[in-house]
Amino acid sequence: MQGMHNEAQLFAEWSDKGAFADDADEAPHHVRRRYRTLWISDLHLGTPGCQAQALLDFLKRVESDTLFLVGDIIDGWQLRRQWHWPQAHNDVIQKLLRKTRKGTRVIFIPGNHDEFARRYLGHNFGGIEVANEWLHETADGRKLWVTHGDLFDGVIQCAKWLAYVGDSLYEFTLKANRHLNSLRGRLGLPYWSLSKYLKHKVKRAVSYVGDFEAAVAREARQRGAHGVVCGHIHHAELRDIDGVLYANDGDWVESLTALVEHADGRLEIIDWAAQMREDAITALTPMAGLTTVS
Numbered sequence: 001m002q003g004m005h006n007e008a009q010l011f012a013e014w015s016d017k018g019a020f021a022d023d024a025d026e027a028p029h030h031v032r033r034r035y036r037t038l039w040i041s042d043l044h045l046g047t048p049g050c051q052a053q054a055l056l057d058f059l060k061r062v063e064s065d066t067l068f069l070v071g072d073i074i075d076g077w078q079l080r081r082q083w084h085w086p087q088a089h090n091d092v093i094q095k096l097l098r099k100t101r102k103g104t105r106v107i108f109i110p111g112n113h114d115e116f117a118r119r120y121l122g123h124n125f126g127g128i129e130v131a132n133e134w135l136h137e138t139a140d141g142r143k144l145w146v147t148h149g150d151l152f153d154g155v156i157q158c159a160k161w162l163a164y165v166g167d168s169l170y171e172f173t174l175k176a177n178r179h180l181n182s183l184r185g186r187l188g189l190p191y192w193s194l195s196k197y198l199k200h201k202v203k204r205a206v207s208y209v210g211d212f213e214a215a216v217a218r219e220a221r222q223r224g225a226h227g228v229v230c231g232h233i234h235h236a237e238l239r240d241i242d243g244v245l246y247a248n249d250g251d252w253v254e255s256l257t258a259l260v261e262h263a264d265g266r267l268e269i270i271d272w273a274a275q276m277r278e279d280a281i282t283a284l285t286p287m288a289g290l291t292t293v294s
């Protein structure tokens with residue numbers, strides 16, 4: 001056991017340090033996109049699976065009036081097992097704190113991996129407000145219930161140890177994914193998600209995802225909301241389920257996705273992995289005339 005880190009203490013420490021961080025790494029205004037609301041979740045900072053560099057790049061290029069951190073932001077389970085905290089993970093925290101100083105309202109809804117933060121509901125860390133859930137009203141008057149989503153996870157509710165086992169298998173897949181992608185990177189190929197691919201191939205996982213989505217949508221309806229925004233299952237989605245809008249902002253360990261609300265209330269999923277692939281192709285375009293495709 002590498003030191004008895006108290007996540008909440010670390011969290012408070014980061015809040016203090018944020019005040020001294022510089023703003024030099026902001027993207028220029030013309031490459032930044034502005035949204036009314038931005039939702040991200042399942043960053044899993046503190047684990048090797050977190051795609052912190054891609055996330056940082058994304059955060060530098062977007063602005064919003066409100067930013068929701070929809071759970072599993074800092075991976076508390078992982079912190080207890082092994083300390084993994086590279087500079088890029090620290091930079092993400094600093095970037096989030098900087099956003100609050102620049103006038104973005106940042107609301108943190110803890111998930112199951114950072115449930116330690118549930119002890120601090122109603123408090124704020126360096127301007128980041130901690131809340132158990134939220135009722136967000138869109139520009140066009142729709143009420144969206146914001147929750148991480150683990151309440152609907154039968155496995156976690158029934159047997160926590162089972163969730164730990166699943167977690168280890170999942171970590172293994174992510175590790176394979178990382179090795180594959182560093183190899184792809186060396187070959188000049190863009191990011192491709194192995195774990196995302198596998199998940200789509202596993203029928204049982206798909207039926208689990210469907211059950212989860214239906215349960216969350218049902219609960220949103222019972223609460224009188226027009227829709228729900230959640231994370232947790234690492235599968236971005238935006239669709240109608242029996243008259244309820246189901247929105248999932250995905251994750252930043254495999255799919256690299258976010259949910260945004262435009263100024264007029266329109267919602268959209270941002271697929272940052274696809275954006276990165278597009279950027280890679282654009283960068284290669286001047287070379288296109290010189291290569292022969294057979």
Ligand SMILES: [Mn+2]
Pocket residue numbers: 071072111112113148150231232233
């Ligand atoms: Mn979760």
